[in-house]
Amino acid sequence: MKVQELQQAFVKAYQREAQAVYFSPGRVNLIGEHTDYNGGHVFPCALSFGTYLLLAENNVGEHRFLSLNVDGEDWKKYPKNVIDQLMKNEKLKIKNNQCFDFLYWGNVPAGAGLSSSAAIEVVTAFALDDQFQLGLSRTEMALISQAAEHACGVNCGIMDQFASAQGKQDHAINLDCASLEFELVPVKLQGMKVVIANTHSPHKLDSGAYNARVAQCQEALKELKSLGLQIENLAQVSQADFDKVADKMTDPVAKKRARHVVGEVARTNDAIAALKAGDIARFGQLMNQSHVSLRDDYEVTGPELDALAEAAWQVKGVIGSRMTGGGFGGCTVSIVRDEAIDTFVEEVGKVYTQKTGLKADFYIAEIGDGARRVM
Ligand code: GLA
Numbered sequence: 001m002k003v004q005e006l007q008q009a010f011v012k013a014y015q016r017e018a019q020a021v022y023f024s025p026g027r028v029n030l031i032g033e034h035t036d037y038n039g040g041h042v043f044p045c046a047l048s049f050g051t052y053l054l055l056a057e058n059n060v061g062e063h064r065f066l067s068l069n070v071d072g073e074d075w076k077k078y079p080k081n082v083i084d085q086l087m088k089n090e091k092l093k094i095k096n097n098q099c100f101d102f103l104y105w106g107n108v109p110a111g112a113g114l115s116s117s118a119a120i121e122v123v124t125a126f127a128l129d130d131q132f133q134l135g136l137s138r139t140e141m142a143l144i145s146q147a148a149e150h151a152c153g154v155n156c157g158i159m160d161q162f163a164s165a166q167g168k169q170d171h172a173i174n175l176d177c178a179s180l181e182f183e184l185v186p187v188k189l190q191g192m193k194v195v196i197a198n199t200h201s202p203h204k205l206d207s208g209a210y211n212a213r214v215a216q217c218q219e220a221l222k223e224l225k226s227l228g229l230q231i232e233n234l235a236q237v238s239q240a241d242f243d244k245v246a247d248k249m250t251d252p253v254a255k256k257r258a259r260h261v262v263g264e265v266a267r268t269n270d271a272i273a274a275l276k277a278g279d280i281a282r283f284g285q286l287m288n289q290s291h292v293s294l295r296d297d298y299e300v301t302g303p304e305l306d307a308l309a310e311a312a313w314q315v316k317g318v319i320g321s322r323m324t325g326g327g328f329g330g331c332t333v334s335i336v337r338d339e340a341i342d343t344f345v346e347e348v349g350k351v352y353t354q355k356t357g358l359k360a361d362f363y364i365a366e367i368g369d370g371a372r373r374v375m
Pocket of ligand 1: 032033034035036037156157158159160325326327
């Protein structure tokens, strides 16, 4: 939908014009999966698709929420929790007696693991910061949005909300999730594209499976500390130190999870260095290794994501392919040579349907800017 159509929809819903229009994007993570809540680096990009928010102050004494693309009531917990976070915060002056009508519309494919909920949270935080002149930094908006997600019962890391708040066109974000320091790295692929493939799998990432991984990492951290490692998070464990103590770990699940995190932290740093050095082939190999580790050690891929990634690896002109985001269902991200894209879509799509009976969707990712006021 165009902004003008959204403005018309706002008038239709609330019988007056919107005061302002905001946008915040979804994200795709290139590498660094399940490292964020372990203090490691991630390397996501904001996408050109995301969530629009139109609002106007009302005098009905309560906030009202509408979505043009999501049914039901469940999604409203995201903006409501952001508002709660802003009201709870002593330093911020969100007033109880000033209420708004909100209208949301998003074009992030639902349930695809491309952070549609983070886009809703961040666009809400950004809009209220602007309306109330709160003076929040983008990093603070991301933290408030993450706290809102935690209040929904998902113990997520900071990656999705950070990417939505801080993204920059044609750049990936090299984010240190321990310090929240970051650098924007240009993603200038000569003759290649970032292609997202959606499993449309019914196996969604649920908070139970996600929170279980977070807890298993905490177990692993405890065990590694008890084995003598001086660490505050799993990302601080070097491969050499891990190899020395791994055999002494008694919990086999914790050991596998830690092995993924230790390897993924190293792969992410290598991959970022490779991209900066223009070594895209190396970047692609590391993407593939990342998928294998998420499949075998972290156990968050599942048959659909595996079918997509494994089919992609067979196509000539595919530089690398892996699952992206939390896992289970959702999407893969691949780097594909321009001349191979048609074959990629056809071949991978065909194998995927043969193996799973489902139909995949493919999008060329456009790397866009983070949260902003549109009008
Ligand atoms: C989800 C979470 C993120 C991150 C990824 C896995 O998207 O919201 O914080 O943990 O999974 O990398």
